[in-house]
Amino acid sequence: xxxxxxxxxxxxxxxxALRIGDQDYCIDIEVVREIRGWSPTTVLxxxxxxxxxxxxxxxxxVAVVDLAARLGLGKTAPTxxxxxxxxxxxxxxxxxxxxxxxxxxxxxHAAMQPVPDLASDATRAFITxxxxxxxxxxxxxxxxxxxxxHRTAEGV
Amino acid sequence: xxxxxxxxxxxxxxxEDLLSRLGDGLSLMxxxxxxxxxxxxxxxxxxxxxxxxxxxxxxxTSVVEFAHVFETVLDLMRSGRLPVxxxxxxxxxxxxxxxxxxxxxARDGGADPPQMASxxxxxDLLAEQGPAPDLIEADFDFQPVPIHIPxxxxxxxxxxxxxxAITLSPLAGxxxxxxxxxxxxxxxxxxxxxxxxxxxxxIRPLAALDxxxxxxxxxxxxxxxxxxxxxxxxxxxxxxxxxxxxxxxxPEPTLPTEAPAPIMPAPPSQxxxxxxxxxxxxxxxPLSATIRVNLDRVDRLINQIGELVILEAVLAQxxxxxxxxxxxxxxxxxxxxxxxxxxxxxTVLSIRAQPLKPVFQRMQRITREAGDATGKQxxxxxxxDTTEVDKTVIERLADPLTHMIRNAVDHGIEAPAQRMxxxxxxxxxxxxxxxxxxxxxxxxxxxxxxxxxxxxxxxxAEARGLxxxxxxxxxxxxxxxxxxxxxxSKEEASSLSGRGVGLDVVRREIQSLGGRVTLxxxxxxxxxxxxxxxxxxxxxxxxxxxxxxxxxxxPLSAIVETIRPASAQIHLLGQSGRLVANRGALVxxxxxxxxxxxxxxxDLDRSVxxxxxxxxxxxxxxAATGIHDQxxxxxxxxxxxxxxxxxxxAATILGDGRIALIIDPEEILxxxxxDSPSAARTAHG
Numbered sequence: 001x002x003x004x005x006x007x008x009x010x011x012x013x014x015x016x017a018l019r020i021g022d023q024d025y026c027i028d029i030e031v032v033r034e035i036r037g038w039s040p041t042t043v044l045x046x047x048x049x050x051x052x053x054x055x056x057x058x059x060x061x062v063a064v065v066d067l068a069a070r071l072g073l074g075k076t077a078p079t080x081x082x083x084x085x086x087x088x089x090x091x092x093x094x095x096x097x098x099x100x101x102x103x104x105x106x107x108x109h110a111a112m113q114p115v116p117d118l119a120s121d122a123t124r125a126f127i128t129x130x131x132x133x134x135x136x137x138x139x140x141x142x143x144x145x146x147x148x149x150h151r152t153a154e155g156v
Numbered sequence: 157x158x159x160x161x162x163x164x165x166x167x168x169x170x171x172e173d174l175l176s177r178l179g180d181g182l183s184l185m186x187x188x189x190x191x192x193x194x195x196x197x198x199x200x201x202x203x204x205x206x207x208x209x210x211x212x213x214x215x216x217t218s219v220v221e222f223a224h225v226f227e228t229v230l231d232l233m234r235s236g237r238l239p240v241x242x243x244x245x246x247x248x249x250x251x252x253x254x255x256x257x258x259x260x261x262a263r264d265g266g267a268d269p270p271q272m273a274s275x276x277x278x279x280d281l282l283a284e285q286g287p288a289p290d291l292i293e294a295d296f297d298f299q300p301v302p303i304h305i306p307x308x309x310x311x312x313x314x315x316x317x318x319x320x321a322i323t324l325s326p327l328a329g330x331x332x333x334x335x336x337x338x339x340x341x342x343x344x345x346x347x348x349x350x351x352x353x354x355x356x357x358x359i360r361p362l363a364a365l366d367x368x369x370x371x372x373x374x375x376x377x378x379x380x381x382x383x384x385x386x387x388x389x390x391x392x393x394x395x396x397x398x399x400x401x402x403x404x405x406x407p408e409p410t411l412p413t414e415a416p417a418p419i420m421p422a423p424p425s426q427x428x429x430x431x432x433x434x435x436x437x438x439x440x441x442p443l444s445a446t447i448r449v450n451l452d453r454v455d456r457l458i459n460q461i462g463e464l465v466i467l468e469a470v471l472a473q474x475x476x477x478x479x480x481x482x483x484x485x486x487x488x489x490x491x492x493x494x495x496x497x498x499x500x501x502x503t504v505l506s507i508r509a510q511p512l513k514p515v516f517q518r519m520q521r522i523t524r525e526a527g528d529a530t531g532k533q534x535x536x537x538x539x540x541d542t543t544e545v546d547k548t549v550i551e552r553l554a555d556p557l558t559h560m561i562r563n564a565v566d567h568g569i570e571a572p573a574q575r576m577x578x579x580x581x582x583x584x585x586x587x588x589x590x591x592x593x594x595x596x597x598x599x600x601x602x603x604x605x606x607x608x609x610x611x612x613x614x615x616x617a618e619a620r621g622l623x624x625x626x627x628x629x630x631x632x633x634x635x636x637x638x639x640x641x642x643x644x645s646k647e648e649a650s651s652l653s654g655r656g657v658g659l660d661v662v663r664r665e666i667q668s669l670g671g672r673v674t675l676x677x678x679x680x681x682x683x684x685x686x687x688x689x690x691x692x693x694x695x696x697x698x699x700x701x702x703x704x705x706x707x708x709x710x711p712l713s714a715i716v717e718t719i720r721p722a723s724a725q726i727h728l729l730g731q732s733g734r735l736v737a738n739r740g741a742l743v744x745x746x747x748x749x750x751x752x753x754x755x756x757x758x759d760l761d762r763s764v765x766x767x768x769x770x771x772x773x774x775x776x777x778x779a780a781t782g783i784h785d786q787x788x789x790x791x792x793x794x795x796x797x798x799x800x801x802x803x804x805x806a807a808t809i810l811g812d813g814r815i816a817l818i819i820d821p822e823e824i825l826x827x828x829x830x831d832s833p834s835a836a837r838t839a840h841g
Contacts, residue, residue, distance in 0.1 A: 042815040043706055045752035046802050054798065054807065054815050059463045061807045061815055063798040093797050149798055 012106040017139060018085065018098040021073045026105070026131070026139045027096075031087045035101055038082040049075065051149055052097060057086060063149055064095040070147055071123045089144045096147075105139075107131055112141065163334060167210045168263045169448065172514070175256050178203040179517050182252055186245040197234040204230060207255065209392050216262040219255070222272060225279045226251050238285055247278045253521050317348070319405040320387060322376040328368050329397035337374065343390045348380030377405075451547070454507050458694055461501045462790040468497050469811035505692050509544035512590050512599075515554050516541040519588060522558050526565035533572050533582055534565050539589035545597050546692040549669055553599075553689075556662040556673075560601050560685055561586065563659070568605030568683055578680070580604065596671075596713075597691060602684035608677040610634045617643060635675055636772045639663045663771060667822050669693070670711070670805075672771045688713075698789050698808075698818065701766070702782040704754025707816045709789055709808055714821040716767040716775070718783065721760050736765060736777050743767065746828055747779045748819070751803060757781065768821045776825050791818065803827065 015026040016035075041053025041064050050069035054061050064084055069075045076082065076097055084095040112129040126146050131139040181200035184193075208223035229248070232238035250271065257269040322344070326337055344350050352374055359371035378387065384402065391400045472494065475487055516538050523536040545553075569575075569584035576582055586603045610631055617623045617637045629637075637643060641660040666673045671689035690696065690713070698709035725737045726745070735742040745765065750756040757763050757779055765777040789808035794801060794817070805820035 040814065042807075042817065043704075043754075044798070044801055044817070045754075045804065051798075054794070056809045056813050056815050059459060059466070059792070059809065061792045061794055061797060091796070 011109045013109065015105055015107050015139070015141070016085065016101060017103040017105055018067070018096075019100045019102050020067050020071065020098050023073070024102065024133075024137050024139050025067070025071075025098075025127075025142050026107075027085070027087065027142050027144065029104065031089055031144065033086040033088050033093070035083055035085050038078045038080055038084060038097070048149070052076075052078070055084070055095060057093065057095070060093060062086065062093050062095050064097055065147060065149065066097045067142075067147070068097075068099075071126055073123070087144065089148055092148060094148050105133075107139070164214060166448075167214060168259065170210065171207055171259045174203045174207050175252070175259065176514055176517060178207075178252050178255070179520065182245070182249055183520065185240055186242075186249060194234065197230065197240070201227065201230040201234050204255070205389075206392070207259065209389060211259075211262070213393055214262075216258075218268055218272075219258045219262055222251075222255060222258055222276065225276055225283070226255060229279050229282045232283060232285075238282065244282055247275070247282060249524065251275050251279060253524075256521075317379050317381050319377060319379045320384075321401075321403045321405050322378055322387070323373065323399075323401045324376070324391075325373040325399040326370050327397050327399070328370060330394060331370065333397055335394060335397065337372075340390060340394070341374065341376070344376065344378055344387070347382045347386060347390070348378055350379075351377040449507075451508075454504070458501075458504050458508065461497070461504050462694070465497050465501055465790060466809045466811075466813070468494050470813050473811045501695070505546075505694055506544075508547050508692065508694070510547045510550055511542045511544050512550060512553075512597075513541040515550050515557065516588055516590075518554060519557055519561050522561045523565065523586060526562045530566055531571065532565060532569050532584060534569055534584045534586060536561070537585055537587045539587065540591050541588075543590040543592060543597060545590075545689065546694070548693050549597075549689055549691075552665065552669055556665045556687075557588075557599075557601070559659075559662050561588075564601065564603040564605065564683070568603035568607075570606050592691075593688075595691065595697075597689045599687040599689065600684055601687075602682055604682045607679040607681055607683055608635055608638070608675075610679075613637055632773065635677055638675070639673075639772060667771065670696070670713070672713075674771065694791060695788050696791055696808075696818065697786070699766070699786050700784040700810075700816070701748075701764070701780040702784065703752060703780050704749040706752075706754070707784065707810060707814075708748070708780075709816050709818045710766060710768075710778070710780075710821065711805075711818065712786065714768045714770075716769050719765045719767060719777070721763060721765050721779075726760060734760065738767060738775075738777070741775070743775045743777050744828070745777045745779055746824060748824075749779075749781070751824060751828075768825070770822055770825045774825055776821075776828070778819075778821065778824070789816075789818070 014029040016029050016032050017024055017026045019025075039055055041055050043053045044051060044063070047053070047063075050066050052064045052066045052069075054063050056062075066076050066078075076099075078097060081100075083098055083101055085098060085101065086093060086095050111131050113131070115124055115127055115130055123140070126143050127140045128143045129141040131141065133139060178200055181196050181203065184196050185200065204223050204227045208220055208227060211219035211223065226248075229238065229244075229251075233240055233244075238244065254269050254272050254275050258272070260266075261268060324337060324340065326335075330337070341350065341352055353376070355373040355375055356371070358373060360366070380387070384404070387402055391398075394400060468490070472490055475490060480487055520536050520538075523534050526532075527534040564586050565584075569586070570578070570580075572582040575584065584604060586601065588599070588601050590597060590599045592598075614623070614629065614634050614637070617634075617640070618625050620642060622637060622640050622643060623629065639659045639662075641658070643658050643660070663673050666687055666689070669689055670693065671687055673685060673687045675683060675685045677683040696709075697712040699712055699715060701708055701710055719736070719738065721736065727735045727737070727742065729735055734745040736745055737743075745760070747756050760779060763779045763781055764783050765779055766783075767775060767777050769775050792807045792809065792815075794804065794807045801817070803820055803824045804817045805823075806818045807815050808818055810816050
C-alpha cells in the first residue's frame with residue numbers, strides 16, 4: 001500500500017477506500033465532496049431499505065444511502081463512529097454511510113481487474129472493478145450510478 | 157465582460173419590456189369610446205421603433221422588416237394622417253402578436269409565424285389609406301428643437317442642410333459592452349457630411365494611464381438634411397455608456413448656439429425636449445430607478461437568508477438548552493437578530509415578487525385568438541394586474557390561465573346571436589382580476605356566459621362512469637365533477653380547448669404551486685373560477701406535528717380545525733375504517749403514521765385529529781401524535797437530490813438542524829379516496 005502511494009503518475013487514479021463490514025471498497029476521489037461523522041437522519045416514508053433518510057448539509061436536503069444494506073451485507077446500525085461520505089454525482093448530492101474511511105490511494109489503471117464471473121451475488125451488480133492490493137487485501141470499486149437512489153420516485 | 161451573448165440576452169429582455177409597453181399602449185388605444193391621447197400613440201411608435209433598432213443591431217432581418225412596416229402605419233397614425241379606427245386597431249393588435257412571435261423566433265429559433273405574410277399585407281393596405289410614406293419622412297419625423305433666439309427667426313421646418321455639433325465622450329462601459337466609437341462615427345457619416353476631431357486632452361500620460369477610464373473624446377460637426385431623430389437613433393444603443401450631446405448649430409455663426417441637450421436612450425418614453433443649462437448639466441443623465449439582476453443571484457441570497465433564519469433558530473435552541481434566562485443579554489440580542497433576520501427575509505422575498513401584468517397581458521392575446529377561432533366576440537377586462545407575486549408562480553400560472561381562458565371562451569361565452577336573443581350585449585366579457593387577501597393572492601376569472609349546464613355535466617359524468625347514477629349530488633358537487641380527470645364536456649372535441657386535457661390539469665398545476673382552485677357558477681349569468689395562491693414558494697406557514705418518531709410540517713392553508721378525539725365520537729366502519737363525527741358530518745380518519753409507514757397509532761383517543769379540506773371540498777381528519785408549534789418554514793427541495801416521495805411535497809430544516817418533511821395533504825386525501833364526492837354525505841344521510 002505504501003509503495004502505491006509513492007508515485008502518482010498519469011495512468012493512476014486516486015480513490016477513497018472505505019470499509020463496509022469487513023470488506024474494502026473504494027470510490028473515485030473526484031466525486032467525494034466531504035467526509036463527515038454520522039448524524040441522525042430524518043426517515044423518508046416509502047423509501048427503500050437502503051436509504052436511511054435525509055440530513056441537512058448546510059441547507060441542502062441530502063439523502064443518505066446505507067452502503068452495507070445496498071450491497072446486501074445487512075443493515076448498518078449507525079453509531080457516531082460511522083462516517084457519511086458526501087458525493088456529488090451529476091446533479092445529485094448524496095451521502096454514503098460506511099463504517100470507516102481507511103485510506104486515499106493511487107491506483108494503477110493496469111491494476112484494475114474486471115469483476116470475476118462468480119456466482120450471482122447482490123454485491124456484484126454494484127461494482128465495476130476489483131483491485132488487488134500488495135498487502136493481500138482487495139478493493140472493490142463501487143458503481144455510483146447503480147448505488148444512488150434514482151431521482152424518479154423510487155420505492156413508491 | 158459582456159460578450160455578444162449577454163448583449164443579445166439584454167436585447168431580448170428589453171424587447172419583453174418594449175412589447176409589453178406596446179401591448180399596453182395598443183389596448184389603451186383600442187379602448188372603445190376612448191379618444192386616444194397622442195402621447196400613447198407616440199409611445200407605441202417608439203416601442204416598435206426601439207425593437208426595430210435593436211433587431212437591426214443583431215441582424216434579425218425578419219423582425220426589422222416587419223417592425224418597419226408596422227412602424228410606418230403607426231407613424232401615419234401619430235401624424236393624424238390615418239384615423240384610429242376599430243378595424244385598424246384590430247390589425248395593429250394582431251401585428252403586435254406577430255411581432256412578439258418574431259422576437260421569440262429570433263431568440264429561440266423556429267419558423268416565422270404563418271400570419272406574418274397576411275398581416276404585412278393588411279398593414280400595407282392601412283398604410284395606403286394615408287399619404288405616401290416618403291412625404292411624411294420629410295416633414296413629420298422632423299422634430300424642431302426649441303431655441304432661444306431673437307424674434308423673427310422662427311425654428312424653420314425645411315429640408316435645408318442643418319449643422320449639428322456632436323460630442324461623444326465614451327465611458328468605460330461603452331467598450332466593456334463591445335461598442336466601437338468608429339462604428340458610431342461611420343453611422344453618422346451615412347447621414348451627411350461629418351468633420352471629426354479627436355479630443356485627446358483628457359488622455360493622461362502613459363505612466364498614469366487608467367484603461368478603465370477612457371480619456372479619448374470626439375467632437376464632430378455633422379451637416380445633414382436628416383431629422384434629429386435619426387441622429388439620436390445612431391446613439392440609441394450607447395445607453396448610459398457615453399456622454400453624448402447633440403447641439404444644433406444655426407446657419408449664421410454669429411448667433412448663440414443652443415445649449416446641449418442630453419440624449420436619453422432608455423427609457424424611450426422620455427426624450428430630450430428641454431434644453432438644459434449649458435455645460436455640465438449634459439453629463440447628468442437621469443438614472444433609471446430599476447436594475448436588472450440575474451435571478452440566480454437573488455435565489456442565492458434567498459437561500460442564504462434561509463440559512464440565517466435556520467441558524468438563528470439553532471442558536472435560540474442552544475440558548476434555551478443552556479438554561480439562560482429570557483432577559484439575559486444573550487437572549488435579548490438573539491431576539492433582535494431574529495427580528496432582523498425575519499425582516500431581511502421578507503425584503504429579499506419581495507425582490508422575487510413581480511407584477512402579474514405580463515402573464516395577464518398574454519391572456520389578452522389568448523382571448524383574441526380564442527374569440528377568432530370560435531367566431532365569438534370576447535373582451536378581456538383586467539383588474540389588479542399590478543398585484544405582485546413570486547416570479548416562479550407567475551411563470552407557472554400562464555398555462556393554467558391560458559387553459560381557463562380558452563375554456564371560458566369556448567364553453568362559457570355564448571355565440572353573439574344567442575347573446576342578443578338573451579338580451580345580453582353581443583360582446584362577451586371575461587374579467588381577470590387579482591388581489592392580495594390575507595397573505596395569499598386571489599386570482600379570479602369570471603365570464604358573463606351561460607354558466608355551467610349542470611344536467612349536461614351530470615349526464616356526461618354518468619356516461620363516463622365518473623359518478624353513480626343514483627348518487628345524491630349538490631350543485632357544487634356537480635360543478636366539481638368538471639375537475640375530474642378524463643372529463644371533457646364538449647361532445648365533439650373542439651380544436652380549441654377540448655384536447656383531452658381538462659380542468660383536472662389546471663387544478664393539478666395550481667396545486668403544485670401550493671394553491672387551490674374553486675368555482676362558482678350561476679346559470680345564465682356566468683362562471684367564476686377562483687385561484688388562491690401563496691405569495692411565495694420559498695416559505696410556508698405550517699404546523700409542526702409529531703408523526704411516529706418524526707416531526708413533520710402540515711401546511712396551515714389546508715387545515716380547517718383541530719379536534720381532541722376524546723371529546724368527539726369515533727365510529728368504526730368495517731375492519732379498519734374509522735369515522736369521526738364533526739359538525740354534523742362523518743369524516744374519515746387517516747392515520748398519518750400508518751400512511752407514512754410508521755407504526756400505526758395504537759390509541760386514537762390520545763392522538764390529535766387535524767381536520768383538512770381538499771380543493772374539491774373533501775374533508776378528512778389526519779391523526780397525529782401531537783402538535784408542537786406553528787411557524788413559518790423555509791421550503792427545501794427534496795427532488796433535487798433524491799426524488800419525489802408520495803404524500804410529501806418538500807422538506808424544511810428545523811431549529812435543531814434536523815430535516816422535517818412537509819406533508820402534502822392533497823395527495824394524501826387523493827390516495828385514500830375510495831369514495832365519490834358524495835360518500836361522506838350519503839354516509840351521514
